[in-house]
Structures are given as C-alpha cells and as structure tokens.
Amino acid sequence: MENTAENVRAQMRKGVLEYCILSILNKREAYASSIIEELKAVGMIVVEGTLYPLLIRQKNQGLLSYRWEESTQGPPRKYYVISDKGREQLAQMDDAWKELVETIDTLKRV
C-alpha cells in the first residue's frame, strides 16, 4: 500500500471528475479523446477506462446527449453535448464545490 505524491492526487480527484466533465462540456461540445487532452493540459490525468464509463453514466442520467461526427483523420467521433438537466446538475455541483472549498478552509483555520 504505497502513498506516493501521485496517489495523493489521485485520491483527491475522486468524485470531482464528474464535475470536471460537465464543466468542460458546458463550455463546448467535445469527444472523449479531446476531453482527456483538456484534462491532461490542466494536470489532471484521466485514462480512457475511467472516462468512457463516466460519459455513458452521465448520458444515461440524461445529463448529456451525443451525436456522431465524421473526422478527417480517423474513425468517427462521438461528440457529447450537455443537456438542460446537465446544466442544472452542474449548477448544483458549483455550489457543492464552493462549499467544500470553504469547508476545508474553515477546518484548516479554526
């Protein structure tokens, strides 16, 4: 049972990923590989085996829909689009996130 710096980060990310996905899709449509790229760019490594099931879950919950689009460089891409319900969920998550940040801040101070 190791506890590297990487493990610590992975641990902290738990449960926040869903929030990140909705946040990304709230800005623009995207397909899985591009989402992974964006997350990697901000230092949040996510692997395919994590992302695909997550997208399917959110789609099944009605938070997302998707459409196929041809690519000039490879197989067709599944572009995900956030739904009204997804935006409601995102608003809730924004609140929950703010609360969490404040909670940690309070805990450290008092």
Added chain:
Amino acid sequence: MENTAENVRAQMRKGVLEYCILSILNKREAYASSIIEELKAVGMIVVEGTLYPLLIRQKNQGLLSYRWEESTQGPPRKYYVISDKGREQLAQMDDAWKELVETIDTLKRV
C-alpha cells in the same frame, strides 16, 4: 440512482476525508466522536462506519498513533495523535489540494 443535492455533496467529499482528518489532528489530538462533531460543525457529515476504518487505515500507515484516556462520562476514549510521517503526508495533501482547486478554477475559465 438518485441525484439529490446531498448526493452531489457526498460525491464531492470522496477522497477528501482523509485530508480533513489529518488537518484536524494537526491542530489537536482528538477521539473519533469529537472528530465527527467537528466535521458536522463545518457541514461535513460523516458517519462512524466511515470514520473508524479510516482512522485505523491511517494508523496502520504510520500517519497516526493513539492512546487511551479515561473519560468522566462514559467508556475510555481513543485519542489519535498525528505523527511526523502524518505531517509529511499532510504537507503533500496541502499541495495536492491547492493544485486541485487551481485546476478546477482553470477548467471553468478557459
């Protein structure tokens, strides 16, 4: 599969609990029930079935030690104390937490 506001909060807390415990114990020694009280006070409900195994895990990792202390009102209490290794881990977690907060912030903006 419901998605109430409470579920959203519970989701977000995942993985952050360990950080909270070390943060609390870095301020002062505490026993499980008092830790639950403190977390409840800042709006972070945690139940016994979650906290006790977590404390045992952290103790087994050498992040904490404990000592028994008599109570005037009930059975003896197991006071947990953070160790040097625990403080190192906490420092790593502080960094990881800051990074995560910045990451989310970046994701929302760009």
Added chain:
DNA sequence: TTTAATACCTTGTATCGCAAAGTACCAAAA
C-alpha cells in the same frame, strides 16, 4: 495489404464511504 494512428468500449480489481448492526463501558434511575 500491412502498419500506424485514432477512437471507442469492456472486464476485472481495489478502494472508499455508507447503512446497519453489534459489543462494551459507565452512571443514574427504578
């Protein structure tokens, strides 16, 4: 037609938090 790149998907595993139930100690009331 083979190879490389891109993209999507599935399976098995470990871990985490929760719900629920159980054990034990102590003091005050019956």
Added chain:
DNA sequence: TTTTGGTACTTTGCGATACAAGGTATTAAA
C-alpha cells in the same frame, strides 16, 4: 441490585468510483 440510557468503539455487506489492461473498429499512409 437490576435496568435503562448515553457514550464510544468495531465489524460486515453493499454500491459506486477510478484504474489497469486488453480488445474492437475505422482511416490513411507506407
């Protein structure tokens, strides 16, 4: 003395999440 209620610690079974690893399919270039 026995019972009751409060406090505290512990365990078991479950559902959900992320990861590792491997698989399938499409396209274009060699």
